Amino acid sequence: MPSVEPRVITRLGSHAEKEYVEKTGRLLDGLIIGANLVESTPGATGSLIVKLGGDTTSLRYYVDPMTYAFGLYVDPDTGRLRSDLDWIKSEQKVSRKSKQVIRNYKKSYRALAEQYGPPFDTALGRGMAVTWEDLKDDAKAVAACSSVVNYQLQRIKDEFSADPEFAAYAAYVPKPASVFAPYFYIDPRNAAHWEPLVLRLARMTVELKLGVPVHAVICVDESFLADDGFVKRLIEGLPGTGVDGVWLWFSKLKEDEAPEKKLRNLRAIAEALSEKMEVYNMHGGFFSLALCKFGLSGISHGVGYGEQKDVVPVIGQSTPTVRYYLPAAYKRFGVPEIERAFAGLGIRTVADFQREVCSCVVCQGIVSTDLAAFQSFGELRLSTPKSKRLAQTPAAAKRCRYHFLLNRIRERDWLKKASVTDIRKAMQAALPTWGVQPSIQDQIHHLRVWAAVLQ
Amino acid sequence: MKRFKREAALLPPVAGYAKRKAFFMQEAELPFYEYRIDLYCFSPAKDITAAFELKLTKWRRALKQALLYQLCADHVYIALPRKVLRGVDTGLLAKHGIGLLAVGSSGRCEQIIEPLTSRLVLPHYRAGFIEVLKETRHALR
Numbered sequence: 001m002p003s004v005e006p007r008v009i010t011r012l013g014s015h016a017e018k019e020y021v022e023k024t025g026r027l028l029d030g031l032i033i034g035a036n037l038v039e040s041t042p043g044a045t046g047s048l049i050v051k052l053g054g055d056t057t058s059l060r061y062y063v064d065p066m067t068y069a070f071g072l073y074v075d076p077d078t079g080r081l082r083s084d085l086d087w088i089k090s091e092q093k094v095s096r097k098s099k100q101v102i103r104n105y106k107k108s109y110r111a112l113a114e115q116y117g118p119p120f121d122t123a124l125g126r127g128m129a130v131t132w133e134d135l136k137d138d139a140k141a142v143a144a145c146s147s148v149v150n151y152q153l154q155r156i157k158d159e160f161s162a163d164p165e166f167a168a169y170a171a172y173v174p175k176p177a178s179v180f181a182p183y184f185y186i187d188p189r190n191a192a193h194w195e196p197l198v199l200r201l202a203r204m205t206v207e208l209k210l211g212v213p214v215h216a217v218i219c220v221d222e223s224f225l226a227d228d229g230f231v232k233r234l235i236e237g238l239p240g241t242g243v244d245g246v247w248l249w250f251s252k253l254k255e256d257e258a259p260e261k262k263l264r265n266l267r268a269i270a271e272a273l274s275e276k277m278e279v280y281n282m283h284g285g286f287f288s289l290a291l292c293k294f295g296l297s298g299i300s301h302g303v304g305y306g307e308q309k310d311v312v313p314v315i316g317q318s319t320p321t322v323r324y325y326l327p328a329a330y331k332r333f334g335v336p337e338i339e340r341a342f343a344g345l346g347i348r349t350v351a352d353f354q355r356e357v358c359s360c361v362v363c364q365g366i367v368s369t370d371l372a373a374f375q376s377f378g379e380l381r382l383s384t385p386k387s388k389r390l391a392q393t394p395a396a397a398k399r400c401r402y403h404f405l406l407n408r409i410r411e412r413d414w415l416k417k418a419s420v421t422d423i424r425k426a427m428q429a430a431l432p433t434w435g436v437q438p439s440i441q442d443q444i445h446h447l448r449v450w451a452a453v454l455q
Numbered sequence: 456m457k458r459f460k461r462e463a464a465l466l467p468p469v470a471g472y473a474k475r476k477a478f479f480m481q482e483a484e485l486p487f488y489e490y491r492i493d494l495y496c497f498s499p500a501k502d503i504t505a506a507f508e509l510k511l512t513k514w515r516r517a518l519k520q521a522l523l524y525q526l527c528a529d530h531v532y533i534a535l536p537r538k539v540l541r542g543v544d545t546g547l548l549a550k551h552g553i554g555l556l557a558v559g560s561s562g563r564c565e566q567i568i569e570p571l572t573s574r575l576v577l578p579h580y581r582a583g584f585i586e587v588l589k590e591t592r593h594a595l596r
Contacts, residue, residue, distance in 0.1 A: 321489055336488050336523040343575050372579045378488050390486045438522050438551060 007298030030060040040108035053174040060177035071184040083129040178213035181205035206242040213244035222253035225262035245278035256446035283309040286330035304401035322400040335378030341437035472564035505530040525573040527580035
């Protein structure tokens, strides 16, 4: 069982999140950027990569090729598989002055498909997702692998080269730490086709012999974690592709709600595969990070949330509130849930707060003289004068995000030194304290499960 | 005889009950973080605040919210239609000091459990809400 020093890799969801990465970048282990974001803002993304990945900071970075977006997806309302690519469409104005809107592919995905070429651009052209039949032919599949990895290696460089003013900077663009083979979402209903195809694409990408580590992404429904057959197939089949690493993405898996069986299988995958390659959880939280003791190399997540992710993006809902990350429970809670526990835990002063809740620099700054200041992590306002619902203020969301990131970095550093016994002890420590508080107790069961799985 | 089909139908009888108990200053749907307090009231004469969580059936969910409202109201009640009371763990409510109000089909309210004065009230929330009530001077009729 190889124990490794875990990596925390932040996922940049949009350029609005750039400031978090810039400020905490030197403490993080890497940055992952979706290719759709690269396509929507190639210049800004390139500058950020040069800034953070250049000589002074050398933050490793990855470009997620997002190829799954061109495949089948599950309709969140009906649960049916859809091949209409509607999930990468949006309402768009016909022209700037016109009020008429049409539903069309998002510009970023259209541009990405053009960059990738077949079968991605042909899928958009015909209005139907990439199928396994599109990649049945070896020559076509190899060409697709080649263009997807070349994109990851070249796109940012090309952006600089294309502009005479910035062409000189092309030489400073670092290489990504590894490249991802094309991957697609695997649903239990089509696993027989897609599972072998994803592994075949990974093998073909390795065979391109690019001189950069090749990683595979296994993007499956979370129910696969309860399927011992799948776990066995993955453990046996993936090493044969020759990839240097794998990023696991169990869509919708919530570590804090998952049953023991699924988490045990996650541990089993990490343990078995890490003997042959690097293993990452693409959208993981503290539990996954703790699996470093069983070989997991690291996790990636967004700056404020994203420790779990559904393959199908959430559309048409208001911006979620960034809740306060309670370090003792390795989970987020609302401000009142935490405040409700203060009395029961004897938290009456700022010193008590810093001892029992958090003493990161953000919390020290906010809860510096008055315990009541804790409420500013949950500050609300009407986002527009016409709004009926209150929304979290941007300042409150920012406080929660920085507090979370600093705690995540602290957790990673602690895990490097901690033993499995220490980790289990830390998980169980909150049970007799936070775990008996009425506002928290029914949301803290995961600590018991996690400790059992790590045993 | 009336069947409560929507939570909002419980509001007028509960607001009337609160008024009879001298909670003249009232505000419905008062935001408290991610929640909305169905009815928040203040009795200037008694200098007591009260929060009411209305639910048609899911009393456990109501309890969850009620526990949080103890941060901002002296008295916290859960109000339920009388006919769903049988499944409620009154011992649990009493243990946490949450009051229980039964709303009859005629609209008549009866206090089944008397709330205990919350010792968890945070002065800044309470004072802030009283201020809101004073500003709006809104009494539900």
